[in-house]
Amino acid sequence: MKLYDTALAVNPRRVRIFLAEKGMDVPRVEVDLANLIHHGVEFTALNPMQRTPVLVLDDGSVIAESVAICRYFEELQPEPNLLGEGALGKARVEMWQRRVEFQLLLPAMNAFRHSHPGMKKREIPQIPEFAEANKPKAVEFLRFLDGELGNRTFIAGENFSIADITAFVATDFLKPARIAIPSDLIHLHDWYARVSARPSAVP
């Protein structure tokens, strides 16, 4: 199998951390988004959405979307589980993964894409007012998350999960998105220190 990856992009990093947690290694092909390789004929045939990451299996099957790729790896090698255990455990991880994705990662992405000069040609039309509107939403969710993390070690419970991966990657993305993390969010800062100390916290 082959993983089409982009070193500097947010979503591919989720898969890289997921693989590192599993102790799995997959051959990678770097796709240079800056040079619009993902808009070329060859890559578009793999993923018409023109996004990385993409996983191609030995029989030619293609899986796009980072969470779908993670699920494939979880099925191949269930332990350590990162998508939860048992019906309630799996549902809880999915709930938190989605909350983090929609209330933190998405607002951060929106803030970045609608304000960064380098995105002018990719986010059309760029709407700076929308970028600004997303920033307080991300901060409001960080504050909520801080309260939750006062009661447990990781985002979905006592075990590290894909929800932590998404939140970690999203938190790192707040800087390019120009969203400041309030310094009084002690539990959030502690959680961030715990997660970034893991060997899986690859760039």
Add this chain to the structure above:
Amino acid sequence: MKLYDTALAVNPRRVRIFLAEKGMDVPRVEVDLANLIHHGVEFTALNPMQRTPVLVLDDGSVIAESVAICRYFEELQPEPNLLGEGALGKARVEMWQRRVEFQLLLPAMNAFRHSHPGMKKREIPQIPEFAEANKPKAVEFLRFLDGELGNRTFIAGENFSIADITAFVATDFLKPARIAIPSDLIHLHDWYARVSARPSAVP
């Protein structure tokens, strides 16, 4: 268990259709969003995101987020499977479910929330320019989906899945979002007819 539901909202409908496909029945509590019941103390304690649906188990455990609730039911009663079968099958369903969610349902929601007069007090600030920007994105994805549906019966393959549920609910939501479906998308129209003819196609 108890499902906090809203008859007229998009996401709760996904769970209702999922349950109907499974032949499962769960006691429901209607939450009236128009009267802001979901902003009250009692409901906010269940789901701090102030959204329906929410599933409360007999032991008091709470699962929010429609896809997380669906996953719980899939684990409880695996057949007929709606989240795919086998590692590749599950990954494919997740890939399509996410494509439909991010490229069709989300743009439709954005178009609605940022333009409908009734959303002025819930989407702050409402940015009509952003609503307009989302409309061609949804149509572009519909066109892509039409091409895909020329080759197979359902969105993720030959079996009906959660990706069809999300796409069906999103397609119905295009009308309130004021996004017109191009009439030349024959395969999409045929797929819509197939899905809406299923007994599960509850309002």
